[in-house]
Amino acid sequence: MTETILNLAPSLGVRAKTALGKRNLVLVGLMGAGKSAIGRIVAQQLGLPFIDTDTEIERVSRMTIAELFAAYGEEEFRALETRVIKRLLRTGPRVVSTGGGAFINERTRKQIERGGLSVWLNADLDVLWERVNKRDHRPLLKTENPKQTLKDLMDKRYPIYALADITVQSRDVRKEVIANEVLTSVIEHIGKDKTQ
Numbered sequence: 001m002t003e004t005i006l007n008l009a010p011s012l013g014v015r016a017k018t019a020l021g022k023r024n025l026v027l028v029g030l031m032g033a034g035k036s037a038i039g040r041i042v043a044q045q046l047g048l049p050f051i052d053t054d055t056e057i058e059r060v061s062r063m064t065i066a067e068l069f070a071a072y073g074e075e076e077f078r079a080l081e082t083r084v085i086k087r088l089l090r091t092g093p094r095v096v097s098t099g100g101g102a103f104i105n106e107r108t109r110k111q112i113e114r115g116g117l118s119v120w121l122n123a124d125l126d127v128l129w130e131r132v133n134k135r136d137h138r139p140l141l142k143t144e145n146p147k148q149t150l151k152d153l154m155d156k157r158y159p160i161y162a163l164a165d166i167t168v169q170s171r172d173v174r175k176e177v178i179a180n181e182v183l184t185s186v187i188e189h190i191g192k193d194k195t196q
């Protein structure tokens with residue numbers, strides 16, 4: 001009997017999708033926080049298309065992020081990122097995982113504020129370092145002391161990521177656990193909004 005009742009309850013994904021309505025869900029946070037990995041799972045659970053802005057930028061420019069930085073510099077990369085994100089948010093709803101610097105750029109952040117619900121995947125230095133030091137494709141971390149660079153970026157950026165609508169702590173547990181926490185937080189956040 002109990003089993004039947006449980007089976008009839010709408011899944012977390014369905015409830016979060018209903019709460020979201022036409023809004024995009026936008027994941028923000030530092031390199032290695034899990035935006036791409038968690039975003040993909042969250043999108044599956046919501047039954048929404050998933051897009052990663054770094055991947056989309058690489059697709060439209062036919063260059064890697066590292067090549068874009070090397071050829072045109074960070075400023076041009078940010079301008080392209082702003083344009084790509086604006087287009088993606090206009091044609092949603094979808095789950096959008098952003099590049100680590102997107103929410104730090106004021107123009108892009110304003111677009112995200114208008115076009116979606118933002119979720120900051122917060123993580124501590126050791127978790128991030130453990131994840132990013134396995135690969136060396138991130139141009140901002142090509143420094144003498146990349147762990148210190150990551151720490152400097154945390155100090156500079158965390159007060160800005162904290163402006164996101166929702167914060168979820170990314171840590172060393174299964175990705176599905178974090179994805180479920182994102183969905184639960186969306187339901188709670190939108191429920192709170194409605195009672196105000």
Ligand SMILES: Nc1ncnc2c1ncn2[C@@H]1O[C@H](COP(=O)(O)OP(=O)(O)OP(=O)(O)O)[C@@H](O)[C@H]1O
Binds near residue numbers: 033037038131171175
């Ligand atoms: N909860 C988790 N447990 C274990 N590994 C994880 C978890 N979340 C993410 N990872 C792994 O950490 C690495 C970095 O994650 P991911 O690429 O999703 O980060 P990101 O926030 O998109 O970073 P970037 O801004 O550089 O694109 C990946 O290999 C991913 O599989």
Ligand SMILES: O=C(O)C1=C[C@@H](O)[C@@H](O)[C@H](O)C1
Binds near residue numbers: 030054100138
């Ligand atoms: O944190 C950042 O500024 C970046 C993160 C990556 O996702 C890429 O968007 C790029 O390497 C810049």
Ligand SMILES: [Mg+2]
Binds near residue numbers: 035054097
């Ligand atoms: Mg990513």
